[in-house]
Amino acid sequence: xxxxxxxxxxxxxxTGNQTFSLMSFSMLITRLKIVYVKDPSQVILxxxxxxxxAFLEKYGAVMEKDSTIISEL
Numbered sequence: 001x002x003x004x005x006x007x008x009x010x011x012x013x014x015t016g017n018q019t020f021s022l023m024s025f026s027m028l029i030t031r032l033k034i035v036y037v038k039d040p041s042q043v044i045l046x047x048x049x050x051x052x053x054a055f056l057e058k059y060g061a062v063m064e065k066d067s068t069i070i071s072e073l
Contacts, residue, residue, distance in 0.1 A: 002056075002057070002060050003056050003060060003063075003067045003070055003071060004053055004056070005049060005052055005053060005056070005070055005073075006049070007042075007045050007046060007049045008073075009070060009073045010045060010048050010049040010052060011045060012073045013029060013052070013070070013073065014029070014032060014033050014036045014045075014048060015036075016073075018069055018073075020066045020069065021065050021066055022059070022062065022063055022066055024059070025055065025059070025063060025066055028051070028052070028055055029052075032048045032051065032052070035048065036048055056070075
């Protein structure tokens with residue numbers, strides 16, 4: 001399943017309390033939350049969106065459950 005997220009969805013992920021089943025994705029989100037809290041600018045938000053989309057492109061096939069959570073944001 002190929003999912004592409006928007007900056008709006010990224011902001012909801014970075015400021016929300018969603019739980020994701022894939023540990024590596026959860027670790028990525030935790031790291032990006034720290035980055036975003038330090039500098040919540042649009043540039044950082046776009047960088048986080050790009051990084052999440054790159055991860056989803058590479059590992060999307062094993063993230064069906066998490067893709068459902070993301071698409072509901």
